Amino acid sequence: MRKALNVYIRLQQDQAITGLYFWHQISQLMNVLLFGSGGRESALAWKLAQSPLLDHLFIAPGNPGMKKYGTCIGLDWKDRDAVSHLCEAENIGMVVIGPEDPLVDGLSDFFAQTPGLKHIHVIGPKKAAAQLEGSKDFSKQFMERHGIPTAGHRTFEEHQLEEAKQYLATIDGPYVLKADGLAAGKGVVILDSLSDALHEMDAMLGQAKFGAASSRVVVEEFLVGIEFSMFALTDGKDYMMMPEAKDYKRIGEGDQGLNTGGMGAVSPVPFVTETIRKEVLTKIVEPTIRGLALEKMDYVGFIFFGLILTNKGVKVIEYNCRMGDPETEVVIPRVDEDLLPLFADAAKKQLLTRPMAKKEEAACAVMMVSGGYPEAYSKGRTISGLEKVQGVHVFHAGTAEKDGQIVTQGGRVLCVTGMAPTASAALTLAYAQLDQIEFEGAYRRNDIGVDLGLRNL
Ligand SMILES: Nc1ncnc2c1ncn2[C@@H]1O[C@H](COP(=O)(O)OP(=O)(O)OP(=O)(O)O)[C@@H](O)[C@H]1O
Ligand SMILES: [Mg+2]
Known part of the structure; x- marks a missing residue:
């Protein structure tokens, strides 16, 4: 209610609008529960926390870096009784499901099927639709049915x-x-x-x-080309395109060595021209959304299009039924409008097809990981220097708190995102700030953006 009052006062001061509008805004304030604990959810939490329509953000389980955006709670999405209890006790109006596992497991269906939780807006597709990511065979067959170019x-x-x-x-x-x-x-x-x-x-x-x-x-079939990703928020019939991104998957510089969850990302992607974007929209995104609607798949949430630009045009490598990590850490900071009302529209199936407003600034992210990752690595290393960092976003990915200190807890530990008018400047900024953060065994790739001519080694 305190937040509602603040919003009321701000609206009254800033804009000459009617009392009805005030009331409309305030009555829409809601408590949001976000599931997840990685860099992706850190970026989503950062964004949601800025919404004037947010009353309170709960994050399950979250991480120490997310505490400044909301209340982190040790709630396991698999414990459905505990999930129900929290939603009722905290009057949750919206649930945002970050990772794929709960989606493929049917967490979204659980809300829709449970009396007392049905009214909650859920961002994340139903189990059947999440098969686009949950089964590679399902997604290949879906693409074939709808004439979507793929290997x-x-x-x-x-x-x-x-x-x-x-x-x-x-x-x-x-x-x-x-x-x-x-x-x-x-x-x-x-x-x-x-x-x-x-x-x-x-x-x-x-x-x-x-x-x-x-x-x-x-x-x-093995496809040769250069990869990039596009993202849409959809209600299953309309969609809003978000900024595109390119991520860096391998552990080693020059894209060598083992695959990781992602070592860095850039947005925008210099080679994604207007022509390519149009091709993706007409040949991939639109047929995908039409296909979902035709097959009556209940899809409210993000679709991640993993794409490859080949000499025969753009093809789909994969769909994911959620945002990517670390792509979210560059895409979300470039979104220039409030996500909460868009989420509400999507859940009500009232989304209007248009591009999401975006900042012209570039965003570049670099991951700091634990030595040894993606194979065995140690945990519990003290992270120092965080307080010196300025002018970038530090999205915690795998951190914990021990004796009042922030320590490493995962393979991917922190994601530092720089934003600047050019991608080169954004990278320079991110790397300069990364130099201030230390923990034993810390590793990062120094060549994010080098292949795109955005940075010299
Ligand atoms: N047909 C293909 N031709 C060439 N490379 C491919 C092909 N399919 C996949 N790859 C490579 O393997 C990577 C992983 O493939 P894919 O995206 O299907 O796997 P995933 O495990 O679902 O990935 P993620 O964890 O990002 O969701 C791709 O990013 C791409 O580099
Ligand atoms: Mg995948």
């Missing part, structure tokens, strides 16, 4: 191991093998030699390397 593919089930291996022997490498289900970003393996590919197929399909996730394996 050719064949899917093999457990009992088809021999057939799968025979098929691999008939095609040329590199061989792209994908576990059908969620495998924490590790389920895609790309191999140059046939013998390695056969071996991997044995491990995935024959020995359940990724558990149930690899009880089906998708073999894809």
Whole structure:
């Protein structure tokens, strides 16, 4: 209510508007519950906390860096009774689901099906629609049904191991093998030699390397090109395009070594011209949204289009049913309007198709990770220098609090996002501030943006 009063006073001071409008604004104030604890949710929490329509933000479980945006609560999304209890006790009006696991598990359906929670606006698709990310085979079939350009593919089930291996022997490498289900970003393996590919197929399909996730394996045509991502907020019929981004997946500079959750990101992406953007809209985004509507899939939330620009045009590498990480840490700071009313419109299926307002400034993010990541790494290292950082966003990704200090808790620890009129200046800013932060074993890639000519090594 204190917040409502502040809004009332601000509105009254700033604008000559009617009492009815004041009342409309205040009556829309709501408590929001955000699920997640990474850099992506830190950026979403930062944005939501600025909304004049927010009463209070709860974050489950959040991290120490998010405490300045709301109340972090040790609530596990799997504990449905506890989720119900909190939503009722705190009068939650909107739920935003950050990561893919709860979506693919049906957390959004739970709200829709539970008396007493049905009225809550949920940002995140239903289980059936989240299959766009939850099953690679499902997404390939969806794209085929709707004529959306993507790599050719064949899917093999457990009992088809021999057939799968025979098929691999008939095609040329590199061989792209994908576990059908969620495998924490590790389920895609790309191999140059046939013998390695056969071996991997044995491990995935024959020995359940990724558990149930690899009880089906998708073999894809290898696409050559440069990758980027686009994002839409949709209500399942209309959509708002957000700024695009390019992320840096490999652990090593020059994009070498193991795949990670993402080591950095830039937005805008210099090679994404107006022509390319139009091609993505007409050939990929619109058919996708139309397809969702045609197939009556209940999709309220973000769609992440993982794309590749090939010499035969743009193709879809993958869909994700949520925002990316660290792409969110560059995309959200560039969004130049309040997300909360857009979320409410999406949940009410009243979204209007238009681009989301964006800042012309560029945003560049660099991840600080624990030494050893993405393989074994240690936790609990004290992070120092955070108080010296200025002029950038520091989005906590894998941190905890111990004896009053911020310590490392994950592989990806902190994401530093610089914003400036040019991407080069944004990178310079981010790197200068990163130099002030330290913890034992800290690692980062120094070449974010180098491939795009935005920075020299
Ligand atoms: N058909 C393909 N041709 C070439 N490279 C590919 C192909 N499919 C996937 N890749 C590469 O593998 C990466 C991971 O693939 P994909 O995005 O399908 O996996 P994912 O595990 O769902 O990723 P994320 O964790 O980002 O959601 C892609 O970003 C791309 O670099
Ligand atoms: Mg994916």
